[in-house]
Amino acid sequence: MPNDPVPELLMRAAELLEKQFATLPPASPAFGSAADPAAMERVLEDVALRLGDNYPYFHPLYAGQMLKPPHPVARAAYALAMKINPNNHARDGGRASSVMEIEAVREIAGVFGWTKFLGHLTSSGTMANLEALWVAGQLSPGKRVVASEQAHYTHQRISAVLKLNFSSVATDLRGRISLDALEDELHKGDVGTVVVTLGTTAIGAVDPLDEILAMRERYGFRVHVDGAYGGYFRLISEALDEPAKQAFNAIDQADSIVVDPHKHGLQPYGCGCILFRDPSVGRFYKHDSPYTYFTSKQLHLGEISLECSRAGASAVALWATQQLLPLAPEGEFAQGLALGRSAALMLDHKLKENKTERFQPLAAGAPELDIVVWKVRAATSDQSSKLAQRIFTACAERDLHLALVQLPLRWFQPAAGGNGANGRELVTCLRSVLMKPEHEAWLGEIWQRLAASCEEIMAKQRKD
Numbered sequence: 235m236p237n238d239p240v241p242e243l244l245m246r247a248a249e250l251l252e253k254q255f256a257t258l259p260p261a262s263p264a265f266g267s268a269a270d271p272a273a274m275e276r277v278l279e280d281v282a283l284r285l286g287d288n289y290p291y292f293h294p295l296y297a298g299q300m301l302k303p304p305h306p307v308a309r310a311a312y313a314l315a316m317k318i319n320p321n322n323h324a325r326d327g328g329r330a331s332s333v334m335e336i337e338a339v340r341e342i343a344g345v346f347g348w349t350k351f352l353g354h355l356t357s358s359g360t361m362a363n364l365e366a367l368w369v370a371g372q373l374s375p376g377k378r379v380v381a382s383e384q385a386h387y388t389h390q391r392i393s394a395v396l397k398l399n400f401s402s403v404a405t406d407l408r409g410r411i412s413l414d415a416l417e418d419e420l421h422k423g424d425v426g427t428v429v430v431t432l433g434t435t436a437i438g439a440v441d442p443l444d445e446i447l448a449m450r451e452r453y454g455f456r457v458h459v460d461g462a463y464g465g466y467f468r469l470i471s472e473a474l475d476e477p478a479k480q481a482f483n484a485i486d487q488a489d490s491i492v493v494d495p496h497k498h499g500l501q502p503y504g505c506g507c508i509l510f511r512d513p514s515v516g517r518f519y520k521h522d523s524p525y526t527y528f529t530s531k532q533l534h535l536g537e538i539s540l541e542c543s544r545a546g547a548s549a550v551a552l553w554a555t556q557q558l559l560p561l562a563p564e565g566e567f568a569q570g571l572a573l574g575r576s577a578a579l580m581l582d583h584k585l586k587e588n589k590t591e592r593f594q595p596l597a598a599g600a601p602e603l604d605i606v607v608w609k610v611r612a613a614t615s616d617q618s619s620k621l622a623q624r625i626f627t628a629c630a631e632r633d634l635h636l637a638l639v640q641l642p643l644r645w646f647q648p649a650a651g652g653n654g655a656n657g658r659e660l661v662t663c664l665r666s667v668l669m670k671p672e673h674e675a676w677l678g679e680i681w682q683r684l685a686a687s688c689e690e691i692m693a694k695q696r697k698d
């Protein structure tokens with residue numbers, strides 16, 4: 235991390251912050267300035283050594299899971315907020331940061347075309363989805379929640395926690411919810427909520443939201459959009475392929491939306507967001523806490539959130555990031571998303587033109603967002619899975635970090651009747667989440683290391 239601007243920026247901003255409390259009589263906190271700096275330094279050395287035991291998530295050669303570094307301004311703003319450590323449960327606990335949360339969330343809602351809504355930050359996408367399904371369950375008690383087999387695994391678990399019946403629905407060869415299978419469920423008459431994933435975790439598949447909304451007209455159900463990963467792609471929907479573009483452009487018609495600023499929004503972990511189109515669902519959150527609401531008459535975020543204490547620093551970091559990089563379709567932030575997507579298309583192209591024909595991309599088309607998955611060609615799916623494992627390890631030895639994912643074999647065999655084509659057989663595939671803007675410039679290097687690793691494994695295999 236050369237030339238990190240954060241320490242310098244932080245020092246000057248911290249002085250400005252401290253000045254605003256300068257009229258207070260000096261007081262050294264018991265644990266703080268009185269502590270022994272040398273002892274702290276030794277502990278921090280240990281911490282640094284411990285933290286070295288990590289994949290280099292911040293580097294463009296880390297192209298595996300959904301991990302990217304927070305923007306420097308987010309890191310700096312978060313660290314600055316630590317001087318105060320505000321709690322956005324109530325205005326008493328975080329006056330400034332509550333207002334920043336309200337402003338930042340309003341900007342996110344604006345991405346989806348909403349001006350009148352109810353929303354707030356959460357500690358994660360899981361908590362945000364929990365709130366969405368909790369409200370959905372209150373609105374249609376006894377009804378089922380359905381989501382695709384590729385929806386995030388937590389929807390099933392959340393439904394169990396909320397004691398809502400849950401069913402998963404098959405997907406098509408592209409990992410999108412199958413409309414036929416969905417309609418079969420809707421015919422049964424007891425579906426209260428359909429979870430529509432815009433950007434699945436495994437492969438970035440985009441469920442056909444526009445067509446599901448048309449079904450809502452006929453069957454009547456609640457539509458919850460899980461855009462924890464993909465939500466921000468609404469900013470560049472015009473650059474997506476037709477089905478994904480139609481899906482994203484219909485997002486304003488959803489009943490609730492989840493998006494994770496800590497995934498694609500350049501934030502430190504601990505930052506999800508839930509939005510409801512109908513602000514009146516706020517009534518479900520009503521509670522009387524005797525502790526918190528004494529000194530302000532304004533709405534507390536704690537009155538519209540299931541969680542009590544929440545990091546005000548998350549709101550501060552998000553607000554700062556959106557000040558620097560506004561959520562505008564033509565802005566730098568949106569361009570960053572577009573760069574990751576173009577890296578994914580480049581990789582897909584290389585996989586397809588790969589002369590050795592070692593790799594097999596998804597049969598049914600190009601990546602919908604910025605996640606690429608591919609299978610290794612082999613006589614059996616078992617051999618293919620083993621080769622994927624070995625290539626994954628060989629890449630890591632070359633400092634290229636990819637991920638592995640289990641996918642249905644039939645996604646790679648569109649002609650029905652092939653081995654496992656209709657079955658539930660899974661194959662281990664290689665997966666790359668190209669979510670950093672720098673991935674575009676590094677794609678050549680990434681490809682070289684992948685190709686070399688693959689050749690090495692194939693050569694070893696010939697020798698065995």
Ligand SMILES: *Cc1c(COP(=O)(O)O)cnc(C)c1O
Pocket residue numbers: 358359360361363386388431433434435460461462463464494497506
């Ligand atoms: C990551 C993810 C989640 C879960 O969000 P967390 O912030 O990890 O709790 C839910 N849905 C989708 C589609 C995701 O990609």
